[in-house]
Amino acid sequence: MLSKKTKYGLKALAFLANQNDRHPIAIAEIADHENISQKFLESILLSLRRTGYLGSKKGKGGGYYLIKDPSEIPMTTVMRALEGPIAMVSCVSLNFYEKCEDCPDEQSCAVHKLMLKVRDSALDVYRNTTLADLIIQVPYSQ
Amino acid sequence: MLSKKTKYGLKALAFLANQNDRHPIAIAEIADHENISQKFLESILLSLRRTGYLGSKKGKGGGYYLIKDPSEIPMTTVMRALEGPIAMVSCVSLNFYEKCEDCPDEQSCAVHKLMLKVRDSALDVYRNTTLADLIIQVPYSQ
DNA sequence: TGAAAACCTACTAAAACTATAGGGTAAATA
């Protein structure tokens, strides 16, 4: 199941992408519009900022804004920042690889074989989907 | 992350598929071979039995065995029995659909749009992968 | 200088997951 953190993070990004211009929008405004606890959203936006696609400005009139065009923001980065590894087991993770302590041989492991396929297909989706795809109605996307 | 229940379940199925014949194998033997707590495996095999692909026999010489050929056992059924819904949010689930209570409109929801794609790609993998694919070394599967 | 807003740390309540344990019932075999 997708965590609320990821849900909220995606909704917040979509909200920012839907703005006409790129002026800063306060956390409070986003939280209010998307029905998210402000404090919770605060921590979410903070982790999204580390992707480099989200900028912030402090003080009066400050807030968060997209640094790049939505079409240049791939879901791979966003999902890794929000949900963590895309792989369902660490032994097939590209960025967070770790050997399973109980598995003697990865090559012959059924779990490994299956999860490798699942990871590849998920990666394919995330790499080919940008924030722009999530807000514009495309009749026959793909 | 994949639960241990699913990991163990897949390993147990693969172990059964690797047998020469289809005679019953006791839980204790599977648990021992795959390093799984016997009681835990017991409950896992029970839920797998409900898929109709796994048979059991009580009494002396009893145990679990595959009812169908591994090539006829699709991962869709297995994963649903072990992990539950394939979709990451209930609003895109085929078998467990439920409307998100906080989302006013699915059509315009960014989370919905993205997770629909992810579900489709995962389904594609599970539908086209059978238990046989997880045990036999196929050079260029797909 | 004061207000507004992001930033940062720490804490917490609840839920889920993992694994084990115990107990008993039902069915099959010898």
Next chain:
DNA sequence: TATTTACCCTATAGTTTTAGTAGGTTTTCA
């Protein structure tokens, strides 16, 4: 009839994750 093994139920303890909450610090603008 005795043994073996699956079936089924409950409980529990420990750990981790989730979804926040609280409170203070820093930066920026007017």
